[in-house]
Amino acid sequence: MTGARAFPLWLPRRQHDALPGFGPGLALTLFWLGTMVVLPLAALIVRPWGEGLHSGMQAFGHAAHDGRMLSALGTSFGSALMGALADLVPGLLIAWALVRSDIPGRGLIDMVIELPFALPTAVVGITLATLYGPNGWIGGPLAHLGVHVAFTQSGIVLALMFVGLPFVVRTVAPVLRNLPRDVEEAAEILGASRVQIVTRVVLPALYPALVTAFGMAFARGIGEYGSVIFIAGNQPFHTEIAPLLIVIRLQEYDTQGATLIGLVLVAISLVSLAAIRLLQRHLSHGAG
């Protein structure tokens, strides 16, 4: 392939690659990765030490005792975790309905599923806050029952569920669609009840997809800002999320503090994603 020759010699020569332009493609990928991902991340890592090593260490020392930051991180990760977990069941059911049933208007539902991707997150937040607020259509009756959604952590989880749901549907549906029907029939003939078919045959085949979906919804939940701040109430130590705290710190001209939170956020996210990756590899041993 001529494309490969045009680029530095250390690039692996891919003589029989069906994809043309492997060399330029790889270069572009590396460039993109470098400028868009690695550089900002590096800046994030370097920034706290910008005023000297000593000052950096001091900042970390402060941060370790900064209750507000720690609770904001706790709120963020806890809510993202709960939101992503809570998305799995409805996401699975919607995917199932989309793939397996002939409900009228399936195409429309299929389209609407992606709306949370397209909506400005602030719109989502305001809508949810209105609906679930003490005087909202849903929030009002709930308040009567003593359940408060808006301005509590439940509100945060609700917002994160909303933005995370499409990830679950979109990840699970294709896997479900490709799941051969004869596998279920085989289980049936072997004497499995419908519940057993679902729990022993269908769900295990979906576990890897569910873990991926969980990972994506979780990652999205950690970084989610717009939809949450309108419904969360943003009380420090209670319903304040880490991304909001970053903005607050920046407004206080505390760049060092803001980057520190960002750094911790990135570190924990990386570890969580790696853990999800491992779990996924463990689960998908049988497939492929």
Added chain:
Amino acid sequence: MSVHLDHIIRVSPQNGRPIVNDVSLTVEDGSFTALVGPSGAGKTSLLRVIAGLDGHQGGTVSIDGARVDNVNARDRNIGFVFQHYALFAHMTVAANIGFGLSIRPRRSRPGRAEIERRVAELLELMQLSGMGSRYPHELSGGQRQRVALARALATEPRVLLLDEPFGALDPVVRRQIRGWLRDLHERLGLTTILVTHDRQEATELADTIALMRHGRVVQTGTAQQLEDTPADPFVMEFTGDVIRIPGRIDRGLFVADMPDIRAFAANAADGRGEVLIRPADIRLLPDAGSAMAWLRQTRGMIGTYDFTTGTQTLRFETVIPAGAAPIIVNCALDISAGRIAQGDGWIERQETGVAQPATPQSTGP
């Protein structure tokens, strides 16, 4: 266990057309029956009706004399091997095989050790010893096939149903598994129904063949019966090589359109007709006409001839006439051992004695 089908009708849920059209069939206890036919004949549909995977709109299915029409697939205790095996990809081979036992309700479920013993036994029987901890995707096609078979046999089913089980295998493995499957059938005393579109496979494996077409069973019998006394032209073509020679019936004689083919007695009304004949039944008659037969290839007593008369050439394999030269000039053909077809049926009973048209097992509504 015997399986009895009585006037089974299954209609396509999409367009309401019959997929299985009034099929009656008896599969004797311990027999190996093949449902054979071209694709779209309704073989697999019939098999699925027997298994209870698909419903039927008319008729009854009985296993061992008891009607099972209202029995769920899961309670029929039937072993089913799917065309693409349908193994559980996320389970090990051992878990696949033991599945049918491990999902039983607590009361009737064998203990874990007992399941393990049974799985080991089946692995041994299927020549898969030591593969219990592998995953299906790590196996070859032939091995997957045997895992699927072991899984179907684990629950000691009354009837084993096989849906084109050899379709995805290469020819060598296919032949091996065939012989081995027949052995297994004998050894375990199974009642087996096999769906295939491969006539040779059916002949090799089954003791009874039910030939299907357009949702009906056209003829049932042994491979030999089907070959010797085909119920109609379709059966004759399906069960072996056939040469078709068009012609007409003229005052009690069949006269081929080609010259140099001997006319022979046909007691039927005048009209068009076509002779279907097995190549081996064609006789070359030296010094009886003006055609030329050219021996192209020889295999023992059998030769491949190009028979040229006028502008037409027929190629067939038949017995080499005694003392004939490689090129026979001035010859003619005797095709009186063939059958005369008109449309979908035979129009004349053969007086040669061997050929007695069988009555179709299934008659239309």
